[in-house]
Amino acid sequence: MTLTGRTTDPGDDTRTWVPICAYTDLIPERGAAALVASDQIAVFRTFDGRVYAVGNRDPFSRAYVMSRGIVGTRGEEPVVVTPMHKQVFSLVTGACLDDPETAIPTYPTRVTDGTLEVSVE
Amino acid sequence: MRIVVAGYGPTAHRLVETLAREGFTGTITVIGEEPRPAYDRVALTSYLKGTSAAELTFPAPGASARVLLGDRVISIDRARRTVTTRDGHEEPYDALVLATGSAPFVPPVPGADRAFVYRTIEDLDAIRAASSGAATGVVVGGGLLGLEAADALRGLGLATHVVEMGAWLMPRQVDEGGGAVLRGHVERLGLTVHTGTGLDRIEDGRVVLAGGTAIDADVVVFSAGVRPRDELARRAGLPVGERGGVVVDEGMRTADPAVYAVGECALAGGMVYGLIGPCNAMAEVAADRILGGSASFTGAEESTKLKLLGVDVASFGRLSGALDVTYMDPVGGVYKKLFVSDDARTLLGGICVGDAAPYTLLRPLVGRELTASPSDLLFASAGGPSVDLPDDAPVCSCNNVSRGEVRAAIAERGATDVPALKKCTRAGTSCGSCVPALASILAAEGVVQDKALCEHFSHSRAELFDIVRVRGITTFSRLIAEHGRGRGCDICKPVVASILASLDGGHVLEGERAALQDTNDHFLANIQKNGTYSVVPRIPGGEITPEKLIVIGEVARDFGLYTKITGGQRIDLFGARVEELPKIWKRLVDAGFESGHAYGKALRTVKSCVGSAWCRYGVQDSVGMAIALELRYRGLRSPHKLKAAVSGCARECAEARGKDFGVIATESGWNLYVGGNGGFTPRHAELLASDLSDEELVRTIDRFLMFYIRTADRLQRTSAWIERIGLDHLRDVVVRDSLGICADLDAAMERHVGGYFDEWRATVEDPEKLRRFASFVNAPGTPDPSIVFETRRDQISPVLVEVTRR
Numbered sequence: 007m008t009l010t011g012r013t014t015d016p017g018d019d020t021r022t023w024v025p026i027c028a029y030t031d032l033i034p035e036r037g038a039a040a041l042v043a044s045d046q047i048a049v050f051r052t053f054d055g056r057v058y059a060v061g062n063r064d065p066f067s068r069a070y071v072m073s074r075g076i077v078g079t080r081g082e083e084p085v086v087v088t089p090m091h092k093q094v095f096s097l098v099t100g101a102c103l104d105d106p107e108t109a110i111p112t113y114p115t116r117v118t119d120g121t122l123e124v125s126v127e
Numbered sequence: 128m129r130i131v132v133a134g135y136g137p138t139a140h141r142l143v144e145t146l147a148r149e150g151f152t153g154t155i156t157v158i159g160e161e162p163r164p165a166y167d168r169v170a171l172t173s174y175l176k177g178t179s180a181a182e183l184t185f186p187a188p189g190a191s192a193r194v195l196l197g198d199r200v201i202s203i204d205r206a207r208r209t210v211t212t213r214d215g216h217e218e219p220y221d222a223l224v225l226a227t228g229s230a231p232f233v234p235p236v237p238g239a240d241r242a243f244v245y246r247t248i249e250d251l252d253a254i255r256a257a258s259s260g261a262a263t264g265v266v267v268g269g270g271l272l273g274l275e276a277a278d279a280l281r282g283l284g285l286a287t288h289v290v291e292m293g294a295w296l297m298p299r300q301v302d303e304g305g306g307a308v309l310r311g312h313v314e315r316l317g318l319t320v321h322t323g324t325g326l327d328r329i330e331d332g333r334v335v336l337a338g339g340t341a342i343d344a345d346v347v348v349f350s351a352g353v354r355p356r357d358e359l360a361r362r363a364g365l366p367v368g369e370r371g372g373v374v375v376d377e378g379m380r381t382a383d384p385a386v387y388a389v390g391e392c393a394l395a396g397g398m399v400y401g402l403i404g405p406c407n408a409m410a411e412v413a414a415d416r417i418l419g420g421s422a423s424f425t426g427a428e429e430s431t432k433l434k435l436l437g438v439d440v441a442s443f444g445r446l447s448g449a450l451d452v453t454y455m456d457p458v459g460g461v462y463k464k465l466f467v468s469d470d471a472r473t474l475l476g477g478i479c480v481g482d483a484a485p486y487t488l489l490r491p492l493v494g495r496e497l498t499a500s501p502s503d504l505l506f507a508s509a510g511g512p513s514v515d516l517p518d519d520a521p522v523c524s525c526n527n528v529s530r531g532e533v534r535a536a537i538a539e540r541g542a543t544d545v546p547a548l549k550k551c552t553r554a555g556t557s558c559g560s561c562v563p564a565l566a567s568i569l570a571a572e573g574v575v576q577d578k579a580l581c582e583h584f585s586h587s588r589a590e591l592f593d594i595v596r597v598r599g600i601t602t603f604s605r606l607i608a609e610h611g612r613g614r615g616c617d618i619c620k621p622v623v624a625s626i627l628a629s630l631d632g633g634h635v636l637e638g639e640r641a642a643l644q645d646t647n648d649h650f651l652a653n654i655q656k657n658g659t660y661s662v663v664p665r666i667p668g669g670e671i672t673p674e675k676l677i678v679i680g681e682v683a684r685d686f687g688l689y690t691k692i693t694g695g696q697r698i699d700l701f702g703a704r705v706e707e708l709p710k711i712w713k714r715l716v717d718a719g720f721e722s723g724h725a726y727g728k729a730l731r732t733v734k735s736c737v738g739s740a741w742c743r744y745g746v747q748d749s750v751g752m753a754i755a756l757e758l759r760y761r762g763l764r765s766p767h768k769l770k771a772a773v774s775g776c777a778r779e780c781a782e783a784r785g786k787d788f789g790v791i792a793t794e795s796g797w798n799l800y801v802g803g804n805g806g807f808t809p810r811h812a813e814l815l816a817s818d819l820s821d822e823e824l825v826r827t828i829d830r831f832l833m834f835y836i837r838t839a840d841r842l843q844r845t846s847a848w849i850e851r852i853g854l855d856h857l858r859d860v861v862v863r864d865s866l867g868i869c870a871d872l873d874a875a876m877e878r879h880v881g882g883y884f885d886e887w888r889a890t891v892e893d894p895e896k897l898r899r900f901a902s903f904v905n906a907p908g909t910p911d912p913s914i915v916f917e918t919r920r921d922q923i924s925p926v927l928v929e930v931t932r933r
Binding site: 052089092 | 613615620639644904909
């Protein structure tokens with residue numbers, strides 16, 4: 007069984023889930039970019055097997071590169087580090103841990119039958 | 128207040144600098160006869176090895192000083208308080224400082240006018256000019272400066288003889304035993320030594336010794352001592368010593384209270400001092416007195432530590448005593464002697480030849496009770512008995528800095544590392560021999576250098592390297608589970624990836640290792656501002672065939688890339704999307720290109736000039752050597768990027784001294800410079816070893832690189848690393864194998880060379896590794912719509928656009 011990074015409300019069946027890729031397509035502690043409608047999303051699989059989705063745009067450099075950052079932890083928080091100028095973002099909340107004014111969007115994820123799904127509504 | 132300084136050498140420079148530092152607000156006029164401002168005369172010999180006059184020149188003093196060059200004071204009118212210069216200037220003063228230095232002593236032998244002296248840059252220019260086309264040289268004088276001059280002549284390609292009147296070499300600094308060991312070193316370098324004899328005459332093309340022996344000599348250099356230049360004072364009626372020197376009191380004042388004398392022209396306490404340390408001290412005392420202080424100069428120890436002809440020679444304290452302990456190894460060329468008081472409790476002095484380690488540790492202990500048995504102290508070194516110094520012990524004798532001042536800089540001025548101590552106290556900024564002592568004082572004062580790499584590891588990079596190496600760890604997960612905490616970050620992951628790559632050389636994208644890499648290593652390309660990448664194929668030594676140039680051009684055209692020539696003599700192709708990288712590289716690999724590792728903390732390029740193959744000045748095949756070195760070290764992962772260059776002659780067109788390792792051809796081989804870089808803090812590389820054969824050069828670079836990879840901090844360029852460990856220590860380790868690790872370093876480099884493969888070829892041949900090169904995991908056929916270009920100067924240029932609200 008696979009854990010999801012962001013718990014979704016179990017009663018919330020009305021969400022629209024978009025399949026992204028096979029869970030096994032993700033390299034542990036590495037991200038991948040996905041295109042959902044016209045939005046770019048970065049999906050990650052952490053060492054403990056959880057999956058997370060955040061916006062792919064680095065708000066500091068304005069380039070769409072978050073999926074290419076290094077994944078790790080700061081304290082207990084799973085994080086991704088933008089490859090441009092190394093600001094650190096929480097994978098859970100999207101908050102920039104180096105600059106409280108800045109955040110990136112986060113999206114609920116789940117794995118269904120081995121497929122990673124993201125809800126972007 | 129008006130101060131006039133007669134003479135503009137290092138001592139005058141120190142005087143002016145001290146006045147400026149202490150906030151002197153009057154006018155200073157410095158009159159120097161040389162055509163250039165003060166320069167570092169201690170490092171004079173390096174001028175013949177490629178250091179420029181500009182590099183030797185001291186920084187200009189503050190704006191308050193007016194400097195007259197190429198002129199000199201010829202008379203002093205003490206009654207009117209004015210000086211007159213040769214060019215006819217008249218300059219009034221309230222305080223006059225004589226800093227006229229000394230003149231080389233030229234023995235009155237027939238033909239002496241044919242000889243050169245060794246004191247100024249102009250002297251060296253003249254010697255260099257005379258040596259061109261010459262074959263033989265004689266240096267008269269086997270003291271400190273004489274051996275430097277002999278080294279210089281040897282470096283200019285002359286078969287060199289040294290003639291010393293005393294019974295052994297360097298009679299003022301070492302005793303007979305030390306002289307014998309030193310002679311062994313000097314003779315092994317191919318110099319011929321004649322001791323216990325003087326010069327009878329100089330004839331055209333030869334010299335004749337007192338005993339009648341004739342020696343061929345196209346170039347003759349006198350280096351037989353100096354005489355204080357006290358003629359100005361004599362003419363002004365100021366007292367001078369019997370053997371020269373302007374008599375001064377403890378405040379550096381002559382018999383005329385408005386006239387001071389400092390440096391080599393002064394006779395202080397009946398002594399004339401020629402070493403930079405005491406001269407600097409005199410300058411500081413005079414400055415203090417002029418400003419109304421009461422500092423005094425009461426003599427200085429005449430310790431010396433230097434490297435002559437590659438041999439460490441050091442002496443300190445008294446060179447005689449009731450008891451002495453001697454260690455002599457004629458085979459290894461080491462001689463060490465300590466003088467102790469008759470109760471064997473107090474250290475009086477010592478002599479070291481071939482191993483100067485005891486000098487740094489023991490010199491400050493002169494006159495104090497021994498902290499270990501004399502024989503143990505003979506072998507004192509960094510790992511030897513710990514030596515605790517009292518506050519008044521001198522640490523830096525060039526700049527007269529005591530242990531107490533270093534302690535104060537740490538405690539009161541917040542200095543927490545060696546560079547800060549250098550800045551606060553000036554200790555370690557001249558000869559540098561006390562830098563290891565500064566580091567140990569920092570440790571003794573409890574300044575803990577926070578070595579923790581990041582929140583996940585409390586180890587330094589060097590410690591992690593050893594843990595990985597010794598424990599045979601091959602994965603990040605095991606390392607962080609056993610020696611760290613959490614799951615890593617952008618600091619520790621690339622460091623561990625680099626360590627693993629340095630040690631076992633596997634593919635950087637293999638298994639778990641792929642997740643450790645920063646984006647550049649992960650995509651084997653360099654990320655640019657819009658998220659595209661640049662591609663740099665290796666062009667070893669900058670040499671490339673027309674066919675390969677055409678391939679690069681075609682690839683760039685076909686993929687619409689921006690092209691630019693790099694500073695490392697290769698071609699950078701910009702604007703590649705991740706999904707294009709494998710296609711681009713397939714073309715390049717098929718045409719015989721391989722990764723240039725421009726994306727890695729790794730060897731980048733070995734730049735070259737065209738060398739002896741084409742250049743009419745070239746003396747060695749610099750392109751051939753650059754290619755050999757680049758192919759040997761390609762793919763070597765290191766704490767930071769590594770750049771190198773090879774120049775085919777001393778004109779240095781490859782700018783090798785701006786590189787981590789730079790090789791400059793000599794008539795007889797190669798000189799190796801290390802620790803240079805451009806960047807934020809430019810630094811010239813320093814000479815590590817000279818006149819190396821091809822094999823010696825490669826072996827020395829092998830060891831230098833491997834030692835750097837093992838011990839440097841994260842993102843520490845070789846320049847900062849050498850600043851930390853010291854050039855002497857580096858030379859001891861990689862040339863003399865003082866740590867006994869050279870065989871290990873050699874083997875590690877052999878493993879690297881044997882295990883090298885092109886990581887781009889391995890990537891394009893592996894479908895698993897190619898999976899990551901997709902624009903979108905769910906839409907691999909759709910290019911990233913955020914990547915947009917405009918055209919500038921006929922090529923693409925990135926434009927950042929907002930394509931989504933996320």
